Amino acid sequence: MNKEIWFKNETTNPTGSFKDRGSSVEITKALELGATRLVCATTGNMGASVAAYSARAKLSVKIFIPSDTPRHKLMQISVHGAKIIKTKDYTTASASAERLAKTGYYYLAGDYPYRGEGQKSIGFEIADQFHFKLPDAIVMPIGNGTLMWAVYKALHELSIVGLIQRIPKLIGVQAAGCAPIVHAFEAGIDGIHEPIKPVKPRTIASAIEVGNPIDGPKALTAINRTGGFALAVSDREILAARNLLGREGIYAESGGAAATAGLIAAMKNPKFAKQLNEAKEIVVLVTGHGLKG
């Protein structure tokens, strides 16, 4: 069946990634709660976004970030005045940020509930832009799983109040070198009754290089409840998708092109293609700008 593929282009947010939607709510909330100092772990995009919005709010920020993060992302964070502390990997960064927050002197920014409330606007906008007749599937990358959960929560809320009749299949894409949620999905693990096994990540898609996803259980719940699926793509497939998007006029970073790579891979794989047989309209999220490196 012929399909219409729509790209939801998140590359034109102020700091170049979808993270700004969450930062707008999270930093507003931090201000309301009287915070003056923030701490945040990041693979790069979250840190740039938190640093930019905190600069505007005149809050001081400490960023924990893997030492192999692209130089361009470090520069972006530091121009916004945040203090950068390099760590071995994202898992270490995350643990360091949470430890500092526990001293009581820092507001912990990152993939936590207030941010999710901001990210929900992607789901609301898709509903709005499709005039509340939703597409059949939405494909997105998974890092911490917060985006997937937020889109699900937004659509679930719209369905509760009767504004939409059904929720699209939610399809999650990870890099083959960092696919803890895909492994869990394939093994039938839901992360709640049986934990998701962390992995040691290795992929060029640094934006989704999260070996131990905070919101993994929630992302799995969203995928399972909507009859979606999770699949992994190779770095080579991600780069090919990035070039393909470029030829359509959209410049995505590797992590930002992962969902596109995932849809292409799914259509070639009979197991997944079958589940998309009846799909007429599919939305693919492009989450970060190619200039991010």
Next chain:
Amino acid sequence: MNKEIWFKNETTNPTGSFKDRGSSVEITKALELGATRLVCATTGNMGASVAAYSARAKLSVKIFIPSDTPRHKLMQISVHGAKIIKTKDYTTASASAERLAKTGYYYLAGDYPYRGEGQKSIGFEIADQFHFKLPDAIVMPIGNGTLMWAVYKALHELSIVGLIQRIPKLIGVQAAGCAPIVHAFEAGIDGIHEPIKPVKPRTIASAIEVGNPIDGPKALTAINRTGGFALAVSDREILAARNLLGREGIYAESGGAAATAGLIAAMKNPKFAKQLNEAKEIVVLVTGHGLKG
């Protein structure tokens, strides 16, 4: 007198700079005229924008670009599928593009009139966003001068039809190492009766590193007719302005921060500060994203 400073943030355009406004009109026009091949000279941003919009329109593109252009800008252009030809500097790039266009096989994209019609939307938007009660001054960087002319043309047209009562002072900023229009302004040369003297450019602000501006005479006309002025800023002042914008939450490339540097320098210089004495509201254009390098 206390002043309100507004930043018009052009960094969130699809390819990260204000050029997209012009490309949208120019590439549409190229399609309408039946072009299949385009050629374009660029310091980087124009090329990325033309390449992206042409990719979407399925047109093939050749880009002439100075060999010292930041690597990130070259990558952006090539992901959009354009062919890159490196040249000594922008003046050479410009001459090569025009020579190729004269063969009759290529549509010449760049700082030409159709593009100017697209760039006019910045002027229209400022009028719209100020509810047709315009600010006292608009500060912008000058490369080829096309932007300055386009903003003037937009506001002039609005004044002809009576939608606005007066046109703000237009203030042009160049890097001290590449300031042919500032020199001409100071010498009272208008570019029409007496030519603007080209310079050999040397500045970190590569986006405005144009030694022989195509629309220099038009930019000078816009400045003189609105009672504005032109001034040069050092690379050091540009970098300081870039950091200052970062602390406000906006990440600009060097050329994109030049107008901010110019306003700061103007306020410190009695000659210019006097001309802004009565100004209550000033708009400053931030023309390109910091991720551009």
